[in-house]
Amino acid sequence: MTLNSLARKYEPRKVPETKVATSAMIASLAAEGYDTVAAPFGHALVDCARKDERIVGLSADLSKYTDLHIFAQAMPDRFYQMGMAEQVLISAAAGLAREGFIPFATTYAVFASRRAYDFIAMAIAEENLPAKIICALPGLTTGYGPSHQATEDLAIFRGLPNMTIIDPCDADDIADMVPQIAAHPGPVYARLLRGKVPSVLRRHKPDYRFQLGRAQMIRDGRDVLVISTGLMTMRALDAATALAGDKVDVGVLHVPTIKPLDVETIAAEAAKGGRLVVTAENHTVIGGLGEAVAGALLTRGIAPRFRMIGLPDEFLEAGALPTLHDMYGLSVNKVAERIRGWL
């Protein structure tokens, strides 16, 4: 909290002429022009659990808001309501994993990364247990302010050995991710979009399929290479469409697995000469995809013109999500505008 923002709370406000409501915390993410899929995580987990008896689900009073309620309704005897208690949510998941089960534990990304971190580090990651931590409200996906905005979760978990980290883009990524992380023998932290989740990637590339640990080109482009993750791949693809109208040819490399990073693919694409390389992530620019890519490229002697799109090193404002995405540069327009400015 800065002195500046403290002073602001005593400034009276006027009712604006156009009213924009803060979206509900549980709102689905809007992506105009795309079809949506309801609760892709919940349905994928049910499918997966039907084939694998070891899968169980746990939530800390957020099953409805992480789409785990679909699983809880379909398989009530395999669901554990842990109450509003993230430390025992994670510890119990560790204990179940020790006994041979594959627990999927869900909460919000802020609570897993901040409140339960020591438990994830010591009870799960240090033991390399196959517990899956699936977290809604990643980065800036709510207007409720810093208490619910997990702007630094990727940075927190990137430092943790053994942890696989995934930031899926859309409903198809989420649905395809579930069986792959269930089969992965170690711990996984995955960000989650919930509710009505847009289906984006196959619209741009019909044969695209999520592959754990792999970065994949969704579209090629001669002028700019955007290396993006999570919902920013949606934004990058729409910005690329907009920029194509300006005769700017933008390629988009989607990197849903943040750790381990697919350095080979990233380096190979970035080394294709002459393109401006831009990373884009729904996360602070500190310690996320952008710095990971920069480090990977520099250590291989690859040094293209390089820019990063991400959230600033600040506690973010409350408000309506579209306003905030515009304010912090995550909207399609802002992404396109910044790329245009860098050319």
Add this chain to the structure above:
Amino acid sequence: MTTQAGRIPNLSLAQRAWNIRRKALLMGEVQGQGYIGQALGIADVLAAAYFHALDYRPEDPEWEGRDRFLLSIGHYAIALYAVLMEAGILPENELETYGMDDSRMPMSGMASYTPGMEITGGSLGQGLGIAVGMAMGLKRKRSPAFVYNLMSDGELGEGSTWEAAMSAVQHRLDNLICLVDFNDQQADGKSTAALATGDERAKWEAFGWHAQRVNGNDLPAVVAALDAARNAPDTQPRVIIFDTTMCKGVPFLEAREITHFVRVEPDEWGRALAVLEEGYPQ
């Protein structure tokens, strides 16, 4: 209940506890340090647990049917190594590797180093929550095994302990037995001067647990409490608070004021062992 390897001679629990104390002192002497006060204090509880209550196979520490024993307090590792050696799970000839490079017995207990060490403790307040998950898992598998979690009075100050305590009741984990070593010492002084300031048994009962409080250095009382915990007829999780005396069995150390990390001078290890020798139980 107890499964013992044939090669382990038939000793009384008092003799087992004495052997545990002696091994712990020998390890302390190797490093010239260690949480010896806690090891001497908890030796009777460990003897009763491993030679009366727990079901396990020394030759197969991962045996699926075993009762799980979780050491939430990683710094008590010296005590658990002693009982694991006494039980034939760890070879006794590794005693002098304690705390050394490449040892299987690091100063703080870790699951990946030591046979018989179920979890990595040490970040306090984690064991009981893991025990909750393991007890859930055992119930899913319809296993009759128990999960024991040994924690300290200091861990009563961790909020996560009470999250786990509520959760164990919510999920009716009658296969979970929590053992609290109440020696009233933590890093900065008395536990009763920090957060363990109330009636601890009443707190657990208020949370819905089957709770007992006994003298943890009175072997018949410890055995009776473990039996009562295992055989309680209800669906509650069970806790036993053991009041113990730090450095029990070595009176000149018991008399030391600050005993969380008891300072033992190089020449005192031999003296402590000699004092212990005099009290070998018949």
